[in-house]
Amino acid sequence: MTTIGFVGLGVMGRPMAHNLLAAGYPLVVHSRTMExxxxxxxxxxAAAGSPAAVAKAAEVVITMLPDTPDVEQVAExxxxxFAGASEGLVWIDMSSISSAASTELxxxxxxxxxxxxxxxxxxxxxxxxxxxLSIMVGGDEVTFERCLPVLRVMGxxxxxxxxPGAGQLAKACNQIVVxxxxxxxxxxLVLAGKAGVDAxxxxxxxxxxxxxxxxxDVHGERMLTGDFAPGFRASLHRKDxxxxxxAGRTYGSSLMLSSLVTELLNAQIxxxxxxxxxxxxxxxxxxxxxxxxx
Amino acid sequence: MTTIGFVGLGVMGRPMAHNLLAAGYPLVVHSRTMExxxxxxxxxxAAAGSPAAVAKAAEVVITMLPDTPDVEQVAExxxxxFAGASEGLVWIDMSSISSAASTELxxxxxxxxxxxxxxxxxxxxxxxxxxxLSIMVGGDEVTFERCLPVLRVMGxxxxxxxxPGAGQLAKACNQIVVxxxxxxxxxxLVLAGKAGVDAxxxxxxxxxxxxxxxxxDVHGERMLTGDFAPGFRASLHRKDxxxxxxAGRTYGSSLMLSSLVTELLNAQIxxxxxxxxxxxxxxxxxxxxxxxxx
Numbered sequence: 125m126t127t128i129g130f131v132g133l134g135v136m137g138r139p140m141a142h143n144l145l146a147a148g149y150p151l152v153v154h155s156r157t158m159e160x161x162x163x164x165x166x167x168x169x170a171a172a173g174s175p176a177a178v179a180k181a182a183e184v185v186i187t188m189l190p191d192t193p194d195v196e197q198v199a200e201x202x203x204x205x206f207a208g209a210s211e212g213l214v215w216i217d218m219s220s221i222s223s224a225a226s227t228e229l230x231x232x233x234x235x236x237x238x239x240x241x242x243x244x245x246x247x248x249x250x251x252x253x254x255x256x257l258s259i260m261v262g263g264d265e266v267t268f269e270r271c272l273p274v275l276r277v278m279g280x281x282x283x284x285x286x287x288p289g290a291g292q293l294a295k296a297c298n299q300i301v302v303x304x305x306x307x308x309x310x311x312x313l314v315l316a317g318k319a320g321v322d323a324x325x326x327x328x329x330x331x332x333x334x335x336x337x338x339x340x341d342v343h344g345e346r347m348l349t350g351d352f353a354p355g356f357r358a359s360l361h362r363k364d365x366x367x368x369x370x371a372g373r374t375y376g377s378s379l380m381l382s383s384l385v386t387e388l389l390n391a392q393i394x395x396x397x398x399x400x401x402x403x404x405x406x407x408x409x410x411x412x413x414x415x416x417x418x
Numbered sequence: 419m420t421t422i423g424f425v426g427l428g429v430m431g432r433p434m435a436h437n438l439l440a441a442g443y444p445l446v447v448h449s450r451t452m453e454x455x456x457x458x459x460x461x462x463x464a465a466a467g468s469p470a471a472v473a474k475a476a477e478v479v480i481t482m483l484p485d486t487p488d489v490e491q492v493a494e495x496x497x498x499x500f501a502g503a504s505e506g507l508v509w510i511d512m513s514s515i516s517s518a519a520s521t522e523l524x525x526x527x528x529x530x531x532x533x534x535x536x537x538x539x540x541x542x543x544x545x546x547x548x549x550x551l552s553i554m555v556g557g558d559e560v561t562f563e564r565c566l567p568v569l570r571v572m573g574x575x576x577x578x579x580x581x582p583g584a585g586q587l588a589k590a591c592n593q594i595v596v597x598x599x600x601x602x603x604x605x606x607l608v609l610a611g612k613a614g615v616d617a618x619x620x621x622x623x624x625x626x627x628x629x630x631x632x633x634x635d636v637h638g639e640r641m642l643t644g645d646f647a648p649g650f651r652a653s654l655h656r657k658d659x660x661x662x663x664x665a666g667r668t669y670g671s672s673l674m675l676s677s678l679v680t681e682l683l684n685a686q687i688x689x690x691x692x693x694x695x696x697x698x699x700x701x702x703x704x705x706x707x708x709x710x711x712x
Contacts, residue, residue, distance in 0.1 A: 223613070246627030258627030260620075281626030285619040293613050294620045297606035301629035304602025307675045311598070312591035315662070318669040319517070319587045325579040326554075326588045332575030333540030333552030335595035337631030368609070375612040378706040380682070381601045381675055388674070412672040 129182030131175050133160040137188035139252040140278045147277045152181040176208030184214045192221040211237030220244040220295050222367045227289030239267040244295035248356050256280035262290030296368035303385040305339040310406040343403035355401035362389040423476030425469050427454040431482035433546040434572045441571045446475040470502030478508045486515040505531030514538040514589050516661045521583030533561040538589035550574035556584030590662035597679040599633040604700040637697040649695035656683040
């Protein structure tokens with residue numbers, strides 16, 4: 125079977141790598157904090173000292189990193205993927221980064237004979253553990269078809285939406301919809317509470333009509349119980365929305381609600397809650413309501 | 419079986435009344451435009467010349483009207499429900515109106531010995547025809563229990579969320595969530611289109627992750643095909659959001675995104691599209707993107 129390299133073993137990367145190992149793929153891993161790799165190494169993965177060493181050892185390299193500069197550094201740093209890569213390497217970047225930066229990276233990779241897919245995901249840690257992520261892929265069709273068996277190990281829904289950068293653009297769209305739905309649910313549940321109406325029952329009845337969403341279900345529940353352990357950190361959602369707003373400017377598309385959601389996440393992060401789940405956005409609304417009361 | 423009166427035979431009221439008739443309830447109907455009652459009368463309903471006459475003939479009266487002033491007029495007008503009602507009448511108002519006005523109507527009804535439930539719905543014409551509406555009920559528990567068999571004929575999910583006005587408040591919450599989700603979906607799909615990414619594939623992949631919602635499914639599809647026959651008119655959604663914003667002011671709860679969605683619906687209505695389905699909100703975003711291009 126194809127030897128797979130995996131760089132970035134955070135909350136998402138670790139379970140994704142475990143699923144690849146469990147599916148029988150020989151795995152070579154690297155992480156900035158190598159202690160994160162220990163459980164994978166115990167389970168049979170090989171360790172590599174740098175992204176370059178990963179690229180040398182593997183036929184397909186997957187990266188799962190926090191932000192655009194991290195991906196650029198891992199790819200183009202002095203001991204980065206490009207430094208260790210031979211022609212014919214396939215690189216699947218599953219991080220959520222800027223669509224424009226991803227498109228440029230794909231061009232620079234292609235110049236070195238590296239075929240790149242951008243393949244960001246939705247579905248959170250739960251989806252990563254269960255191997256049911258929704259994977260949005262940009263890149264050429266031949267490379268996509270070749271990587272499909274690997275992607276299907278991690279994803280329940282794997283769709284190629286277009287050429288280089290299109291996966292990241294789709295992920296930006298995903299985060300727009302998630303962010304607006306999340307803020308809408310927060311507005312509704314806080315209003316219900318302030319009006320003295322049972323917010324849990326409101327959530328329940330809304331799930332039966334056109335207001336139904338996975339966010340109302342999962343994050344609405346978190347808002348009611350106050351369980352804000354991530355999940356998906358507010359700071360990462362803001363990063364994705366900043367990427368979305370950049371794309372909006374690039375393509376001349378107005379993102380009014382998304383810009384307001386970004387500001388609400390700014391407020392959440394400024395209040396010290398950036399490492400909480402993004403559903404803690406409800407606390408911003410509660411603070412605003414309290415201010416109004418006070 | 420309990421004789422039911424039904425006032426208001428619009429897009430929603432007609433199929434709801436038909437379902438009551440089909441369930442075997444003797445039905446007395448009234449509509450401002452009585453030709454709308456013709457199919458119901460052919461199917462066995464009796465016609466009444468005024469809301470007062472409906473109240474005289476029925477034990478339970480259901481109203482399904484466009485807005486707060488319509489409900490106040492039908493209840494308290496010179497030939498309104500109150501004029502014809504005997505003590506013990508049960509009145510279920512299934513219109514979507516102001517929660518504060520509904521609470522006041524319930525108090526004035528109670529003073530006349532009329533038990534009132536506010537029981538607005540979500541699920542649109544499709545849900546009304548199929549009898550699968552989501553029904554949000556406010557009012558006292560005894561009246562609710564008594565009316566449950568009648569409500570279950572029209573609704574797939576029937577939940578009492580609290581006392582008088584609570585059903586309307588829950589409906590406001592519903593329209594907040596629907597409106598924010600709708601605008602988020604429009605922002606995402608227009609961005610995808612402008613960026614040259616296949617918006618249909620973006621919708622498809624987003625449905626597999628945390629962005630999943632009934633709005634992305636049903637209204638996202640409408641946005642892609644341009645099928646804007648209502649469904650649910652933009653002008654009615656704006657009315658519901660104005661009621662929500664009123665409630666936000668009353669209870670000191672901030673509704674930032676909802677106020678922006680209200681403004682977007684204002685733009686849609688000003689452009690002459692108020693009688694289209696609310697999913698035509700996407701046209702506002704397309705016009706903004708075109709303006710940016712031009």
